[in-house]
Structures are given as structure tokens and as C-alpha cells.
Amino acid sequence: MSKQAIKIAIALTIILTIFITLVAGGVLIVINKLELAIKTASPKIVKIRGTDASSSIGVKDSIITWREEDGYNVTHVTTKTPPCHRAIFNPLMFIANKFSSSVTMKLKAVSLTPSTTQLENLTIVFEYDGVKYPQILVRDGSIIQSEGASITVAPQTMVNVIVIVKIGTVAFNREVAVLKTWLEWTLYSISVKQKIVWHIRTLDQKVEYTVFYDGFEHGNSSWKYRRNPLSPGYIGLETGGETIVRDPCDIYPPGYPCPQPENITDRHTPLRGFYQLMIGYRDFYHEPWAQGDEYVWTEVNIPSEIDGVEVKYVNVTVGFRVESWDSANYDWLDIYVIKVGDGGVYLIRQYNPNPGDDYSVFADSGWMIVKAIIIGLQGSKMQLVIHLRTHSDPYYKTWVYIDEVYVKIEFACFTTASLKKPVGLIPLGIKSFGNYPTPPIRRKKK
Numbered sequence: 001m002s003k004q005a006i007k008i009a010i011a012l013t014i015i016l017t018i019f020i021t022l023v024a025g026g027v028l029i030v031i032n033k034l035e036l037a038i039k040t041a042s043p044k045i046v047k048i049r050g051t052d053a054s055s056s057i058g059v060k061d062s063i064i065t066w067r068e069e070d071g072y073n074v075t076h077v078t079t080k081t082p083p084c085h086r087a088i089f090n091p092l093m094f095i096a097n098k099f100s101s102s103v104t105m106k107l108k109a110v111s112l113t114p115s116t117t118q119l120e121n122l123t124i125v126f127e128y129d130g131v132k133y134p135q136i137l138v139r140d141g142s143i144i145q146s147e148g149a150s151i152t153v154a155p156q157t158m159v160n161v162i163v164i165v166k167i168g169t170v171a172f173n174r175e176v177a178v179l180k181t182w183l184e185w186t187l188y189s190i191s192v193k194q195k196i197v198w199h200i201r202t203l204d205q206k207v208e209y210t211v212f213y214d215g216f217e218h219g220n221s222s223w224k225y226r227r228n229p230l231s232p233g234y235i236g237l238e239t240g241g242e243t244i245v246r247d248p249c250d251i252y253p254p255g256y257p258c259p260q261p262e263n264i265t266d267r268h269t270p271l272r273g274f275y276q277l278m279i280g281y282r283d284f285y286h287e288p289w290a291q292g293d294e295y296v297w298t299e300v301n302i303p304s305e306i307d308g309v310e311v312k313y314v315n316v317t318v319g320f321r322v323e324s325w326d327s328a329n330y331d332w333l334d335i336y337v338i339k340v341g342d343g344g345v346y347l348i349r350q351y352n353p354n355p356g357d358d359y360s361v362f363a364d365s366g367w368m369i370v371k372a373i374i375i376g377l378q379g380s381k382m383q384l385v386i387h388l389r390t391h392s393d394p395y396y397k398t399w400v401y402i403d404e405v406y407v408k409i410e411f412a413c414f415t416t417a418s419l420k421k422p423v424g425l426i427p428l429g430i431k432s433f434g435n436y437p438t439p440p441i442r443r444k445k446k
């Protein structure tokens with residue numbers, strides 16, 4: 001063969017090799033017919049969307065696509081999870097061996113960009129025949145395990161691809177990092193690489209999941225109550241409307257200031273809908289002589305995770321309205337949450353629209369909404385307690401309306417804004433209902 005002919009033959013070989021490589025999606029040099037057959041066969045290692053690739057309530061999602069890039073059939077996997085929450089996809093994807101022979105396979109990391117510490121955890125695990133084989137581990141932006149053990153996959157069986165993601169404090173709808181990997185599989189000693197690119201993103205937007213809601217439109221069966229046994233106040237549902245409420249001066253002893261005014265018109269429109277909860281002494285002539293503790297509470301089970309995403313922040317929201325001729329040192333409202341068997345947290349404490357000792361002039365708080373983001377409740381039972389305390393004399397009526405009660409799981413970060421700062425559970429000193437200090441002796445106002 002002439003030198004020219006050799007050059008042409010070499011050139012043809014190179015062109016053919018490049019061509020076959022492009023067609024096969026592999027990278028090794030083709031050396032025989034069997035290898036050519038394996039690499040140019042219609043895909044026999046197939047990626048299929050997993051049974052846990054998304055959440056029905058939207059707390060996580062993933063997208064799997066394929067496209068041709070530089071001659072390679074590249075799989076792109078996008079995960080979407082809430083920031084500040086650990087999320088598990090189990091499995092996100094199946095890798096099926098459609099050959100009629102066993103194939104060995106493993107995943108190998110190539111690069112992570114950017115190597116941001118906001119990617120606190122990315123774990124890719126192959127599960128086959130009930131055994132888990134961790135493939136790639138990323139912690140705080142560093143690849144600490146770049147490949148897994150090779151596993152042998154029998155013909156016509158599938159590998160479960162389990163993915164765990166934890167993102168730090170990142171805004172919604174952002175790409176946090178991209179991990180490029182090779183899926184390396186071998187059949188008859190012939191190895192092929194398939195590129196899989198993992199796009200780690202935050203959810204498109206904040207997701208809330210309501211575990212409890214009551215607007216009192218359909219009865220109040222989920223609520224329990226305990227009235228002051230000595231002289232119970234009113235606890236029950238109330239519709240909207242107008243009520244003339246009287247607190248006449250002629251029952252007051254000398255020295256006690258008269259209620260101002262003695263009659264008021266209470267326009268008791270619910271915060272929403274037609275019904276609300278009412279607690280207290282609006283329609284009673286007197287308040288009780290004995291100090292009164294009226295309790296209404298409900299219990300809510302808080303899951304530890306929802307669709308594989310951890311539960312961290314519980315948003316408890318309560319609409320309330322207090323009307324009173326009395327003041328905060330004598331008649332007051334508490335709203336608090338107890339983790340059963342543990343501590344609790346106040347949403348509002350010792351509230352009356354008249355502060356301190358400023359009783360006798362009627363005040364109406366109007367509808368107010370109190371909200372707390374509470375940590376530490378996951379996997380437990382919580383009680384939401386509403387407590388109206390009245391002083392041990394019959395003077396200066398107080399009553400309370402409650403509406404639009406929510407317990408929601410928040411899939412977002414709560415770290416900076418002070419209003420949103422999560423409130424931890426602290427001991428309330430409440431061992432049982434009614435264990436309150438004696439209120440002060442009413443001082444006669446000048």
C-alpha cells in the first residue's frame with residue numbers, strides 16, 4: 001500500500017470511528033462487530049420516570065427529558081424542592097435493563113457547578129433487589145463521593161434511583177447547581193457511557209399545606225371546651241347581626257366607675273362567612289363572682305414529613321376580636337399552642353383592648369389576626385387553646401369572637417425577617433387548664 005493509500009485508510013478509519021461514536025452515544029473506540037451492535041442498538045438501557053417523581057400537593061417536583069447534544073443522547077433530570085427542607089424522591093427514576101443479558105452499571109460524577117454551599121445535600125442512590133448502593137454524595141457544595149459500587153442488573157429488571165436533596169436559603173425558582181454525571185454500563189466487557197445531567201432547583205413558588213382549618217361554618221365538632229364550673233360563661237357558635245349589650249351602672253358599688261357607655265351596639269360580623277365562635281359574657285347580666293376560666297381547644301396531628309419533604313415550620317393563624325369594658329389586668333384573652341407532653345408557645349398573651357388598669361370605658365379590638373411560625377411540632381400532636389379569663393367580680397363584661405383558624409405547614413425558609421422568625425416551644429408552666437396566678441385585686445379608679 002502506498003503512503004497515500006495508508007493516509008486515506010487512516011482518515012477513513014478516523015471518520016468511521018467518529019461516526020459510530022456519534023451514533024452510539026458512546027466514547028470508546030469501536031473495535032469489533034459485537035461492540036458496534038451494542039453501541040448502535042436502539043436504547044436498551046432506558047430511563048423511566050419514577051413513582052415518586054412529584055408530589056400531589058406540589059411540595060416537590062421533577063422533570064426528566066432527553067435530548068441530543070454533540071451526538072450524545074443526554075438525559076436531563078431537574079429536581080424542584082423547597083429551600084431549607086430535606087426532600088426525598090424514592091424513586092425519582094428507574095433505569096431499566098432491556099437487554100437479554102445482565103449489565104453492570106454505576107454512576108460517576110464529572111463536575112458540580114457552581115460548588116455552592118447552598119447545596120447542602122445531594123445524594124444519589126441506586127437501589128436494586130432491596131439493597132441500596134450510594135453512588136454520589138455532595139455535602140455543602142463538595143462532591144465527597146464521586147462514584148458508587150458497580151451493580152449487576154439482571155435482564156429485564158430495573159434499578160430504583162433514589163435522590164435526596166437539601167438546599168439552603170435560596171430564593172424560589174432558582175437553579176442552585178448542575179451536576180454532570182456518566183452512567184457507565186458494561187455488557188460483554190464492552191463499556192458505554194451515557195450522560196445524565198442533574199439540575200438542582202428550588203420550587204417555583206412557596207407552598208403551604210393546610211392540615212387544619214375551621215371557619216365555624218359547619219358546626220364546631222372538632223373543638224372541646226371547658227367552662228368555669230362555678231359560673232360558666234357562654235361558649236358556642238354565633239351568627240352575624242347586631243346585639244345591644246348592657247352593662248348598667250346600677251349594680252356597681254360606690255367608687256367603681258360606671259361603664260361608659262352603659263349600652264353598646266355590638267355589630268358582630270364574622271371575619272368570614274356567617275358563623276364564628278363566641279366565648280364570654282356578652283348576653284349575661286353579670287359576669288361570674290368566681291374568677292372565670294373559659295377554655296376552647298382543638299387537637300391537630302402534625303406529620304413529620306409530607307410526600308417525602310420534611311415538616312419544619314407550622315403556621316398557626318387565628319382571627320380574634322375582643323370587646324370589653326374591663327382591662328388587661330382583669331379580663332384577658334390568651335391564645336397558645338401546646339405540644340402535647342412538651343412545652344408551648346403563646347400567640348397572644350393577656351390581651352384586652354384596654355391595657356393595664358384602664359377599665360370602665362368600652363373598647364372593641366376589631367378583628368385582629370395573630371400568627372406564629374412554630375418549630376419543633378413535627379411528628380407530634382398539638383393543642384390550640386383559646387382562653388378567656390375574667391376577674392373575680394361581676395363588673396365590666398368581656399367577650400371574644402374567634403374565626404378563620406388555620407394550621408398550615410410552610411415549605412419555605414424562616415430565618416431573617418423578624419415577623420416571620422420561627423418561635424420555638426418554651427415551657428409555658430401550664431400543667432393543666434386553669435393553673436393561672438390569681439389576678440390582682442381590682443383597684444378603684446379615681
Ligand SMILES: [Ca+2]
Nearest residue numbers: 215272273275
Ligand atoms: Ca366564619
Ligand SMILES: [Ca+2]
Nearest residue numbers: 326331395396
Ligand atoms: Ca370583668
